[in-house]
Amino acid sequence: MSFTLLKRGLRPNRPPAPMWREHPLQDHYDVVIIGGGAHGLATAYYLATVHGITDVAVLEKRYIGSGASGRNTAILRSNYLTPEGILFYDESIKLYENLASELDFNVMFSQRGHLTLAHTDSSMRTMQWRAEVNQIQNVDSRVISPAEVKKLVPFIDTSDRPRYPIMGALYHPPGGVIRHDAVVWGYARAADAKGVHIHQQTEVTGIDVEHNRVVAVQTNRGRIATGTVLNATAGWCSLIAAMAGVRLPVETRPLQACVTEPLKPFLDTVIVSGTFHFYLSQSDRGELVMGASVNPFASYSTDATLDFAEALAGHVLELFPSLAKVRLLRHWAGLCDMTPDFSPIMGTTPVDGFLVDVGWGTYGFKAAPVSGKRMAELIATNRTPELIAPFAYDRFFTGQIVGEKGAAAVTN
């Protein structure tokens, strides 16, 4: 135990200092970021720290982290399928590895290893393909046998009893989980300290565009004049874009997740099964955190459904029959902005000054640091960084869609 911790522990209790302040809403900001999730806050943080741009407002209609950033299952990995995807996510993992010390806030990044199970010949082939592409780009990732899976996860059924027996897995040791709330709060605190204004309970209701250029944002608390607006509203991004007259290739789908009552620690890797449509990890408190695919139809509702819990439980029990008596504790849903190629949309749009960082679907939490950093660079320099160029809005018109489906359709 550190002595500072001991010393503080012995001091009389004082209320903790607020992590970020409240400010009056100015009628002008150089940059307005819509959406107080990990992406919006990270962008504000890098704008202030890397580029010295501090006249920045983050507008959040509820409270920060109330969107998908506070509802995800916090899996981080970089073993994607396309070269552009791997490069991009790999930079994010590297930023995450250093984030706790950079923000002076414990984000509890636990690189416990990530296993994507294969149950069919075709998914074995995809795993092999991913492993090869990953290794060329120096991402630690390899295909392992059922016996090796069993060694890492003694409670999993690797016999031929399940309907689809385990044939192998893609093993990605640097993958893991993080404390998502801490990431949101850490970025918020650090951005606030640099002078960024975080406005909660501030809903954007309109965007004023003149001569194809953004001039202001309308909110429930008044109008803000600005020349630069970033749409970082994930599941709501189409609605915000429509305010600026921009259409997006996005469909909003809810994604559900749940946790069980706490159990003794028995699982120290992240398990994903595409065939059985589930993923699973054990939190530091002992709860099993579980999720599956997005809901079967477009929706803005965050209701939890019994269909989901039923199907998920059935699938998890195929591979972990010993969990049959475990009870569910909580169950929730968040909105995901799905794109046709399972890749994000980052950069400029046909409206000058209106930028997007959207299309994060079911996999965007792991990308918050790199997107924040590169979107900040774009805002500051007016040039699209090479790393995010493949994810441009225009790719849908030029036929250059990214095709990350093989690595992102089910697994987060």
Added chain:
Amino acid sequence: MMQLECPNCGPRNVSEFRFRGEYVERPHDGADPARRRAWAEYLYFRDNRAGVQKEWWYHQAGCGRWFLAERHTKSHAVENTRYWGGEATS
């Protein structure tokens, strides 16, 4: 479970159906290069409304027919269903 009214089979559990996305008007003459942008829009871009949306469904575990529904994307209330070009139910 939520139910949806198939114009052929009547109300059935939504799990019998496949959602096939927002209804988008199909552009004419795809060969004309000037219309390439319109085709990209047709293929990929959506209004993605938070409100009543016109959308395609397919009765996969039933009669196998395709139809349109007008459904609220927050409450999931279905206002009506119909065949393409047909009369609305209810």
